[in-house]
Each structure stands twice: as structure tokens, then as C-alpha cells.
Amino acid sequence: MTTKRLTQYAHGGGCACKIPPGELEAVVAGLTGPAAPQGPGELLVGLDDGDDAAVVRLSGGMAVVATADFFTPVVDDPYDWGRIAAANALSDVYAMGGAPIVAVNLLAWPRDVLGMELAAEVLRGGLDVAREAGCHVAGGHSVDDPEPKYGMAVTGAADPDRLLRNDAGVAGVPLTLTKPLGIGVLNTRHKATGESFPQAVAAMTQLNRAASEAALAAGAVCATDVTGFGLLGHLHKLARASGVTARINAAAVPLLDGAREALAAGFVSGGTRRNLDWVRPHADVGSGSEDDLLLLADAQTSGGLLVAGEVPGYPVVGELIAGRADGATLEIR
Incomplete structure (x- = not known):
């Protein structure tokens, strides 16, 4: 086999x-x-x-x-x-x-x-x-x-009164990410070379049950999971549905070991590039590098939860702010 x-x-x-x-x-x-x-x-x-x-x-x-x-x-x-x-x-x-x-x-x-x-x-x-x-x-x-x-x-x-929805975000709450990014570039490298990345397999097979329970216990009402549309794609949908703008601190977003190296070696899927093309018209990218943007748009498989609210034990990677007058749903800093 x-x-x-x-x-x-x-x-x-x-x-x-x-x-x-x-x-x-x-x-x-x-x-x-x-x-x-x-x-x-x-x-x-x-x-x-x-x-x-x-x-x-x-x-x-x-x-x-x-x-x-x-x-x-x-x-x-x-x-x-x-x-x-x-x-x-x-x-x-x-x-x-x-x-x-x-x-x-x-x-x-x-x-x-x-x-x-x-x-x-x-x-x-x-x-x-x-x-x-x-x-x-x-x-x-x-x-x-x-x-x-x-x-x-x-x-x-x-419980219908304790759902996590992508349209329930409000300005003034932090954004929490429960799994590191980089699954997509590591999987792309695996497909091309046959190299194994146990850290990616461990992330993909980890259930989001504990993260979901922790988010509900913290009083969160807004969340989504990060999968094929990447962090930026799923966050754009959340911010658009909620009528707010999402500000991401790129330096605070955790990455799997080897993700930057895989990106530097060119292992970027077509899905990731399409994700970035889709959100770019809705994003204020500031001085963010193209590498940072590609990792933030990296097409994840079985990624973590992105929660509007602080969830103990997981990193805060940004915040929701009032919707911008220019309609931008994303700010990358």
C-alpha cells in the first residue's frame, strides 16, 4: 500500500x-x-x-x-x-x-x-x-x-441560542486563530516532491472540538473555520457578512515549521493565488509583502477556527473594527 x-x-x-x-x-x-x-x-x-x-x-x-x-x-x-x-x-x-x-x-x-x-x-x-x-x-x-x-x-x-455564525461579528473585539497557517504550501511541496511533513498532518488531523468549546465558553458568537479560501478569504466573508472591517497583524499569525521555506521554494498552489486575487480588491495591504499575503491567503485543509473574540490558550491575530467608508473589509498590517 x-x-x-x-x-x-x-x-x-x-x-x-x-x-x-x-x-x-x-x-x-x-x-x-x-x-x-x-x-x-x-x-x-x-x-x-x-x-x-x-x-x-x-x-x-x-x-x-x-x-x-x-x-x-x-x-x-x-x-x-x-x-x-x-x-x-x-x-x-x-x-x-x-x-x-x-x-x-x-x-x-x-x-x-x-x-x-x-x-x-x-x-x-x-x-x-x-x-x-x-x-x-x-x-x-x-x-x-x-x-x-x-x-x-x-x-x-x-443550541440555537448559542451558535457561532459568520455574520455576528462586531467592532471592538479581537480575532483569535486556533491553528497555525502553512498547511497549503507544505501539502503542495509534499505533492511535488514526496517529502513528508508530520507537523502538517498533525495540524490537519487535530479536531476543532476543543477550540469550539473554548470559544463558546468565552462567550463568542461569531466564528468560521479556515480552509480552502485561506485566512484572508474566510475573514473577508466574515467581515462582509458582519458589516465590519477586519484588521490582521501579519506578524502575529502563527505558521507551521517549514512554511516560509516551502513558500520561498515556490510551492504555492493555484488555489492560494486565486484566493489572493479574489480578496485583493477588498483589502488595504499597507506595506505587507507579497510573501506575507500569500501565506495569509494559503489554501488550508482542515485548518483552525477563526473566532471573533479572545479565546484563552490561542493567539490573537487581529481585531474587528468599524466598517471603512471605502468598503474595504480587510486591513493587513
Whole structure:
């Protein structure tokens, strides 16, 4: 199973394969219905602001959180890929302040090219991380596909009065980041060279459960997770939805060991460059270097939470300020 480099069977890797944010927003524009359908629940969070998951309030004081996430191989080890993909899918529930309850697998597999024993390792990795999260895994769906893909559809539960939303930010609160950046450039280097970066795997497989619980305990009401659109892309969406401007202190943003070296060596994904192109018209970059901007836009896979509020034990990387008259949503200092 170690002779196959899974990343060589995919055109890209992980969340860097997301459809560019500008294109995606154009595709889903208008998909919110003019009136709510008749049904058993009230939609609290939907497509409007591109939040991390959908939330529906049910009778009895509980809300259901629903999400799905899958991607191409981001590492060559099938078990680690399964762990990473599962942690990434579960993260959307944590980013809303919820707890995952049950997940179903989503698997696309080139069965004539890659042995099914590799697929079994991917699924085993996903199952182990779901068990760590206390989340059931109950079946799923698979298709024969020329490119391997794996992820999960996850259903969780949350208190509808204690959600973390991306449209609830207010001026005057700090911004906390719960995982270092640099996953994207290290994964890009891994795909190109085969070098292993255990620090990146450790970050990607770390659940955001503790960070979510700490954010709720600190009284936070606004958060998002940092994945394929990079810190700047997800922060732009949060600031835009909340009607504020986000100021980032680039020097305060933690980076994984080796991230700057990978960037200097040119291991930058196309997704990262598209992220920066998307946010640049909305950003006051000050004297920030292009390298700093690329790292802030680095397409993360299973990144951390970005919380509007101070969360004990995690670094503060900026603050939310009143919306600027020129409409800029981001300030990089």
C-alpha cells in the first residue's frame, strides 16, 4: 500500500481544489428561495452569507447542523488522508458551535487503478477520527471515478441560542486563530516532491472540538473555520457578512515549521493565488509583502477556527473594527 502515491492521481490536493470563491458565489447566487418551504423546522443559517454549515431549528429547543465536505488526496498515506478528510468535514459543525452526531462516507474511487485495500484504509482513517469525535459513522455512498475523492456528510446538534455564525461579528473585539497557517504550501511541496511533513498532518488531523468549546465558553458568537479560501478569504466573508472591517497583524499569525521555506521554494498552489486575487480588491495591504499575503491567503485543509473574540490558550491575530467608508473589509498590517 505504500508504493502508490495517492497525490499523483489527483489534479490538485485537499481544499486547494475548491472552486474559486468568486466563481462559486456566482453559481449559487439566487438559490435561496423567495419563501420558506413548509416543513418541520426553521432555517436559521443557509446560503445567504456562505457560512460553514446549514442550521435548522427544531421544536424542543434544539437545532440540527448539516454539512458535507470531500476532496482529492492531500497526502499519500491513505489512512492519514481519511483522518484528514474526516476532521475537515467535522470542522464545519464545530465552526457553527455544534457537536457532530452522525456521518456518512462519500467515496469516489478509480477501482481499476487503485486497489480497494487502499480505499479500506481511507475509510478506516475516517472512522477512527469520527470515533475520536464521538460521532457515529453509518454507511455512505461510493462511485467509480477516475480521480479518488473522500469526505463525509455530517449531521450535528447545537443550541440555537448559542451558535457561532459568520455574520455576528462586531467592532471592538479581537480575532483569535486556533491553528497555525502553512498547511497549503507544505501539502503542495509534499505533492511535488514526496517529502513528508508530520507537523502538517498533525495540524490537519487535530479536531476543532476543543477550540469550539473554548470559544463558546468565552462567550463568542461569531466564528468560521479556515480552509480552502485561506485566512484572508474566510475573514473577508466574515467581515462582509458582519458589516465590519477586519484588521490582521501579519506578524502575529502563527505558521507551521517549514512554511516560509516551502513558500520561498515556490510551492504555492493555484488555489492560494486565486484566493489572493479574489480578496485583493477588498483589502488595504499597507506595506505587507507579497510573501506575507500569500501565506495569509494559503489554501488550508482542515485548518483552525477563526473566532471573533479572545479565546484563552490561542493567539490573537487581529481585531474587528468599524466598517471603512471605502468598503474595504480587510486591513493587513
